[in-house]
Amino acid sequence: MNTHLLALQLMAFQGCLGAFDTLYHHELTEALPQRASARRELAIHALRAMIYGVLFVGLSAWVWQGAWAVVLIALFGVEIVLTLWDFVVEDQTRLLPATERVTHTVLAINGGAFICLLLLASPEWLAAPSGFRYAPQGWLSVFLAACGIGVFASGIRDALAARQTPAPAMPDARFDGAPQTVLVTGATGFIGRALVPLLRASGHQVIVLSREPKKAAWEFNGTVRAIGSMEEMPPTEHIDVVINLAGARILGWRWSAQRKAVLRRSRAGLTKGVVDWIARAERKPRLLISASAIGYYGIQPQESEQVLDESSPPQERFMSRLCQEWEAEAARARTAGVPVALAxxxxxxxxxxxxxxxxxxxxxxxxxxxxxxxxxxxxxxxxDLLRGLAHVWRLGAAADGAWNFTAPEHPTQLAFARSAAAQLRRPCLLPTPAWPVRLLLGEQADLLLEGAAIAPARLLATGFTFRYPSVRQSLAKIRGQV
Structure with a gap:
């Protein structure tokens, strides 16, 4: 049996499984680069990725001999230590979903197998003169080299994220008033993770509705009560305010019929369950703040100078219909006498x-x-979004109706690109053509290639002041936090 070839084949499988783990778990479902709590884990991932990059490229078509075989064994040893350290850090900082834990287990078993197979050949390699012997394996070598390049890129991504994701300062958004009980859906998302600590800091009790209540409780260090279904809430439960942020990630998977159904269930479907509970509740909340999106307005012709506000009509395209369905479910709470602010x-x-x-x-x-x-x-x-939610909170019943949560400035994408490049001190030279984006994403490409100028008319009319009204100010603040 050619143990060297078998080891390389297992390495190729490791590359495929590692790519799945990185893209599906670390990027899509867990969003590790966006979590301050994952900074140490990302740093470990970056180190491991660099080592794996060297191993994939270095072993793709070469045999490491003599002193270089010792270096190879040392690299494997460091990788094993980093893997064990990664396991410990993961258990300390987050609750892994079952699929990720299974994936990590398979990766560990497979990694151990190809390391053992390579070690079987190490006596021969150690005895040979120091150097690299060229031993290509056809397309397998090409694939392994490609894996190495991909792993290097992933390592750079993780290193940048580890360097730039410290915990941001808590915004000065205050949800004023006597202590209240607040039900929050979507609390483990980007906005929810920032909102819940503010509610707690303002003295309120928070109940979190999550598909994974144990994970949600872990996310907030046990300071919230986490439930997995509205059925766990009896009609006698006293909720003062409901903040409904739930919704599956809109940008990502291509909008197939199945994906559209998921997006509808996670928005309109979940909102229906919340509003049904409000209808049953013996004591009604004083306010429902329900998230929506500016996708409600559809897209504008790129040459249009029109600025839309809350009174502008929706369109007949998927993202607009999705928002309309979402808002319609939330609006049913009005029949129970509950004001509904559509954000x-x-x-x-x-x-x-x-x-x-x-x-x-x-x-x-x-x-x-x-x-x-x-x-x-x-x-x-x-x-500004969190401060805007606090502004709506304070208005109470007067907050009923639609609110655009957008900054006063709505630049072109090119203007944003130039601002981003200037803040990062990088060039703004390489355009992305529209056709590959449309080919890859289909209808979803409108989110990137089209747009609309949406004014925060109602926020401004009710006295709200933006701290970061321009892209330049917002990016400068975010860069200043890192």
Whole structure:
């Protein structure tokens, strides 16, 4: 049996499984680069990725002999130590989903197998003169080298994230008033993770509705009560305010019929369950703040100078219909006498959400306009969003109706790209053509290639003042936090 070839084949499997773990768990479901609590884990991942990059490329077509075989064994030893350290840090900082724990177990078993197979050949390699013997394995060598390049890129990504995800300062958003009980859905998302500590700091009790209540309780160090279903809430439960933020990630998987159904269930479906409970509750909440999105308004022609406000109509396209269905479910709470504030969020800037991925090409010196660059970007800084929610909270029944949570400035995508490049001291030279984005994402590409200028008319009319009204100010603040 050719143990060397078998070891390389297992390495190729390791590369595939590692890519799945990184993309699905670390990026999509757990969003580790956006978590301040994951900083140490990301640093370990970056070190491991660099070692794996060397191993994938170095072993793809070469045999390490003599002193270099000793170096190879040492690299394996360091990798094993880092893996064990990673396991400890993960258990200290987060609750791993079952799929990730299984994936890590398989990775550990497979990694141990290919290391053992390579060690079987080590006596021969150690006895040979020091150097590298070229021993290509055809397409397997090409694939392993590609894995090495990918792992290096992942390591750079994790290193940048580890360096730039300290815990941000808590915004000065105060949810004033006597201590109240607040039900929050979507609490483990980007906005929810920032909101819940503010509610707790303002003296309120928080109940979190989550598909994974144990994980949610872990997220907030046991300071919240976590439930997995509205059925766990009896009608006698006293809830003063409901803040409904739940919704599956909109940007990511292609919008197939199945994915659209998931997006609907996570928004309109979950909201229906919350409002059904409100209808049953013996004592009604004083306010329901329910998230929506500026996708409600659809898109504008890129040459349009029109600025939309809360009175502007929706469109007949999926993202608009999704928001309409979402809002319609929330609005049913009015029949129970509960005011409903519909918070239509723009793109949220902060140390999380979509912004880190948007800035990554610029950090690597590869940023530029996307598509034509003329599409408008309606956005809001996370601190202003939280302060805006506190503003709506204080208005109580007068908050009923739609609210645009967007900054007063709505630049073109090219203007944003130039601001991002300037803040990061990087060039803004490499454009992304529209056609590959549309080919990859289909209908979802409108989120990136089209836009609309959305004004926060009602926030401004009720006296709200933005701390970060421009992209430049928001990015400077975020950069200052890192």
């Amino acid at each position: 239509r969020f723009g793109l949220v800037f902060g140390q999380g959400g979509a912004l880190p991925m948007m800035l990554l090409p610029f950090q690597l010196g590869l940023g530029g306009r996307m598509g034509s660059g003329r599409q408008r970007s309606s956005w809001i800084d996370i601190d």
